[in-house]
Amino acid sequence: MLVKVKAYAYLREVLGGEIKVELPEGAVLKDLLSSLYLPPAGVEALIDRASGEIKPTILILKNGRNVRFLEGLLTKLEDGDEVSIFPPLGGG
Amino acid sequence: MIKGGFQGKVLRVNLTSGEIRVEDLKEEWAEKFIGGRGYGTKIMYDEVDPTIDPLSEKNKVIIATGPLGGTFAPSSGRTMVITKGPLTGTIACSNAGGYFGPALKQAGFDLVIIEGKAKEPVYLWIYKGITELRPATDLWGKLVDETDKLLREKTHPQAETMEIGPAGEKQSLLANVMFNGHRAAGRTGVGAVLGSKNFKGIAVRGNQEVKVAEPEEFREAVTKTREILSKDAFSGGGAAMLGTAMLVNVLNSIGAFPTKNSQDAYFPEAEKISGETLRERNLLRNEACSSCPIGCGRVTEIKEGKYKGAQGGGPEYESVWSLGAMCGISDLDAVLMANYLCDKYGMDTISAGVTVACAMELYEKGYLPKEDAPFPLTFGSGEAVVEAIKLMGEQKEKLGKLLAQGSYRLAEYYKHPELSMSAKKQEFPAYDPRGVKGIGLQFATSNRGACHVRGYTIAAEVLSGAVDRLKYEGKAELVKTFQDLTAALDSTGICLFTTFGLGGGDIALLLSTATGFQVGEKEFMQIGERIWNLERLFNLRAGFSRKDDTLPPRILKEPIKSGPSKGEIEELDKMLADYYKVRGWDNDGVPGEGKLKELELVVD
Numbered sequence: 001m002l003v004k005v006k007a008y009a010y011l012r013e014v015l016g017g018e019i020k021v022e023l024p025e026g027a028v029l030k031d032l033l034s035s036l037y038l039p040p041a042g043v044e045a046l047i048d049r050a051s052g053e054i055k056p057t058i059l060i061l062k063n064g065r066n067v068r069f070l071e072g073l074l075t076k077l078e079d080g081d082e083v084s085i086f087p088p089l090g091g092g
Numbered sequence: 093m094i095k096g097g098f099q100g101k102v103l104r105v106n107l108t109s110g111e112i113r114v115e116d117l118k119e120e121w122a123e124k125f126i127g128g129r130g131y132g133t134k135i136m137y138d139e140v141d142p143t144i145d146p147l148s149e150k151n152k153v154i155i156a157t158g159p160l161g162g163t164f165a166p167s168s169g170r171t172m173v174i175t176k177g178p179l180t181g182t183i184a185c186s187n188a189g190g191y192f193g194p195a196l197k198q199a200g201f202d203l204v205i206i207e208g209k210a211k212e213p214v215y216l217w218i219y220k221g222i223t224e225l226r227p228a229t230d231l232w233g234k235l236v237d238e239t240d241k242l243l244r245e246k247t248h249p250q251a252e253t254m255e256i257g258p259a260g261e262k263q264s265l266l267a268n269v270m271f272n273g274h275r276a277a278g279r280t281g282v283g284a285v286l287g288s289k290n291f292k293g294i295a296v297r298g299n300q301e302v303k304v305a306e307p308e309e310f311r312e313a314v315t316k317t318r319e320i321l322s323k324d325a326f327s328g329g330g331a332a333m334l335g336t337a338m339l340v341n342v343l344n345s346i347g348a349f350p351t352k353n354s355q356d357a358y359f360p361e362a363e364k365i366s367g368e369t370l371r372e373r374n375l376l377r378n379e380a381c382s383s384c385p386i387g388c389g390r391v392t393e394i395k396e397g398k399y400k401g402a403q404g405g406g407p408e409y410e411s412v413w414s415l416g417a418m419c420g421i422s423d424l425d426a427v428l429m430a431n432y433l434c435d436k437y438g439m440d441t442i443s444a445g446v447t448v449a450c451a452m453e454l455y456e457k458g459y460l461p462k463e464d465a466p467f468p469l470t471f472g473s474g475e476a477v478v479e480a481i482k483l484m485g486e487q488k489e490k491l492g493k494l495l496a497q498g499s500y501r502l503a504e505y506y507k508h509p510e511l512s513m514s515a516k517k518q519e520f521p522a523y524d525p526r527g528v529k530g531i532g533l534q535f536a537t538s539n540r541g542a543c544h545v546r547g548y549t550i551a552a553e554v555l556s557g558a559v560d561r562l563k564y565e566g567k568a569e570l571v572k573t574f575q576d577l578t579a580a581l582d583s584t585g586i587c588l589f590t591t592f593g594l595g596g597g598d599i600a601l602l603l604s605t606a607t608g609f610q611v612g613e614k615e616f617m618q619i620g621e622r623i624w625n626l627e628r629l630f631n632l633r634a635g636f637s638r639k640d641d642t643l644p645p646r647i648l649k650e651p652i653k654s655g656p657s658k659g660e661i662e663e664l665d666k667m668l669a670d671y672y673k674v675r676g677w678d679n680d681g682v683p684g685e686g687k688l689k690e691l692e693l694v695v696d
């Protein structure tokens with residue numbers, strides 16, 4: 001299946017602006033974020049090495065929903081899904 | 093007792109008589125309301141009848157700094173403008189960054205109260221404690237940036253300035269008050285009140301130091317807070333990289349980015365007006381306010397096309413949205429041009445853009461007849477937005493005059509007030525409540541009409557993602573907490589953006605060590621609650637009630653058509669009763685006696 005990954009702000013520089021990733025059926029977010037599919041520097045920017053969790057300041061959306069309110073790293077992905085990744089945010 | 097932070101002096105300027113008096117700051121008020129928004133609201137509550145016409149001589153305008161203004165506290169350049177707002181008829185407080193507030197402190201004053209009405213246009217010159225009202229007949233009619241320059245020419249090359257533009261002079265309800273030519277106290281029409289008083293602006297310069305109560309402890313608190321801000325990924329770098337426009341892609345990605353007068357909440361072309369694109373195409377340099385390590389401001393330039401060469405401050409996220417997506421515009425150059433023009437005329441970019449969007453929908457639906465429109469007001473036309481802003485700023489033709497009154501009065505005139513995306517007649521900012529539930533409750537209950545910076549729940553509902561944006565539970569408490577925190581913060585003189593890194597406790601520490609007040613986090617939040625309730629009391633006396641705590645029918649009934657929040661509506665009723673309860677108010681939204689006693693607010 002094909003999943004679209006969009007990165008924003010400075011993460012664009014490490015992940016590329018928009019990439020399409022081919023994943024095996026049944027893959028979850030964790031699989032996508034592994035360095036098999038994303039550049040290692042990008043993975044480094046997103047994942048806390050000690051805990052293996054998504055860094056608390058990184059916002060990841062699947063089709064507009066914060067994955068924290070889905071199943072976090074175990075959020076299931078389907079063909080055509082769009083995953084958006086934002087660095088720490090603020091402003092108003 | 094006040095031992096520092098404040099200068100202890102208030103300047104009262106009566107424009108009718110020309111008299112200028114120096115008064116002592118009231119210590120008891122400062123302890124209960126701090127400075128800035130809190131102290132200013134207390135003056136309004138005690139001195140101004142809430143039922144007056146905001147554009148009458150009886151209204152007053154308070155220009156206020158807080159005790160942290162002019163110190164080394166981070167991001168401490170804010171100036172607050174408090175009055176009865178003509179757009180909403182509510183108590184109004186708008187605030188701006190820059191350097192004016194600190195300069196006012198250095199000139200020896202915490203606040204300036206402007207009252208009465210001058211016979212001829214005047215401006216105020218404050219220099220090392222000397223104050224003088226001077227004729228401004230030759231400044232009347234001048235654009236904001238010209239006025240800024242001329243004021244400095246007439247006074248001192250390093251003076252800091254506050255000014256209104258032609259919009260304020262002509263009493264447009266969208267008129268703002270500008271500082272240093274491009275920092276805006278944007279909302280609620282505060283500029284019109286100064287215009288109604290024939291008051292063009294202030295130039296100020298001083299050299300008095302702002303002393304703090306406990307210099308050693310204060311220095312430590314400053315070091316600590318600056319360290320937190322520099323480590324925080326947003327305030328320590330993210331903010332400077334993209335400015336607030338970074339939010340375009342965020343809000344669009346969750347489908348809460350109001351589009352074409354909120355007919356939808358997803359804008360397929362958002363990337364073209366995003367912070368990322370702006371940085372690539374137009375950014376000249378970053379800019380920071382007084383003593384600010386965050387530096388979210390920016391100066392931009394249009395590099396090609398028919399507006400080539402135009403430059404200005406901003407745009408902020410809100411402006412990119414209101415003059416862009418809300419009008420269906422993806423032409424970033426047109427958005428920039430419209431933004432610069434708003435600044436020149438001295439108009440609030442949020443309300444201006446949303447009013448044009450409203451006109452576009454009225455036009456496309458045939459409610460605004462072709463003969464009233466000097467050009468086609470079609471969604472997506474960048475040129476239409478730029479031209480409409482010019483009409484609005486100059487109040488030319490019938491349409492220009494109508495636009496200058498804001499979207500509610502415009503839509504009411506054409507018999508479709510439901511098409512105004514506003515609360516208490518003030519236009520919405522850039523967040524669709526259907527896709528972020530708590531912010532809708534904030535818009536509905538905000539004491540100055542729809543507003544995001546009275547209670548920025550977006551921080552928790554979207555940015556940190558601490559709570560689920562689509563749930564209703566817990567939002568009443570969340571809104572109250574943000575509202576109280578901001579009310580207190582706006583009274584200290586530091587910028588709201590510090591709260592992305594700092595908590596109430598950190599700010600209370602800065603405040604305590606600067607002033608000598610014994611304020612912990614709990615007391616700080618209670619001061620905020622006190623201010624919020626005082627504002628509410630003002631509004632209740634002005635005639636507002638529960639029925640005004642609402643949102644346009646579109647937000648309550650029409651589901652979002654496309655994007656990630658498709659199908660959502662805002663069920664305000666699920667939160668409002670809760671909110672009143674959390675606030676200790678009755679079912680009509682009136683603060684109970686117990687609450688007022690607890691907050692030491694005496695009612696008459």
Ligand code: SF4
Pocket residue numbers: 167168169189190379380381382384385386387388389587588589590
């Ligand atoms: S964060 Fe931005 S608006 Fe706030 S004080 Fe700093 S530069 Fe000014």
